[in-house]
Amino acid sequence: MRKQGHRSRAVVAVLTAALVGVAGCDAVGGDSAGPTQKAKPSPKPSPAWDSSPGSVAAVGDSITRGFDACGILTDCPDVSWATGSSAQVDSLAVRLLGKAKAAGHSWNYAVSGSRMADLSTQMAQAATRAPELVTVMAGANDACRDSTAAMTSVAGFRADFEDALSVLRGKAPKAQVYVASVPNLKRLWSQGRTNPMGKQVWKLGVCPSMLADADAVDAAATERRDTVQKRVQEYNAVLKEVCAQDAHCRYDGGAVYAYRFGTDQLSHWDWFHPSVDGQARLAEIAYRKVRSVT
Incomplete structure (x- = not known):
């Protein structure tokens, strides 16, 4: 004017x-x-976050399947941080719904080995349940590749996550979404490399971009691990940005990435995936974030 x-x-x-x-x-x-x-x-005010959803569906990768928490190279969904029934974990679903209700109102569609590109299929499956809350933990496998060159690009990761949310919104437009950050893979390497058995399991192909030649600390190995670490940080920035564009989505603020997993929180079969105790810690983080009014 x-x-x-x-x-x-x-x-x-x-x-x-x-x-x-x-x-x-x-x-x-x-x-x-x-x-x-x-x-x-x-502008219309953003819808209030419902901190007491009545049902939970989980999507993601091996972490949400409880992989290697109960036995070597096997899923153990009973101890899943998101939907497991184990009293040792006290999963997010059990904390929110109570054990009896959680048994019939929580579903785990995560698949071990999944990358972000696989999330759309899982979202479509989850949406058929009309869940009030969908938990997302994915991205570690996009960084855990045979080499740093094979890691999912940041642009590709963004497109895959946006597509997954779009699939959910097409079928369950009001479902709330809790997005956990990708864990600090370099922290997991630094903890697990102290265990000889764990390093032997890593040689079977567990996250080679980060864990290969576990004891090597020369310039090339350091650069390789730093490259993976940077990519994980970029993935988390994408999760934060894309989630912020969805009125029903809440990112954990980097809480899982920042959590300092110790040896007690790591699987004693592969020294990389969360143990039962580690799953319980993830459940605590998720519950705190979901129940928060802000």
């Missing part, structure tokens, strides 16, 4: 009306009564 040296009483009245939402503004300047333009309505 252009200012004039002297405003007429009519212009002052128009401006006063605009302040109370009756809209009007001099579109051409001067004292002429040019066309008016309606003020834009105030």
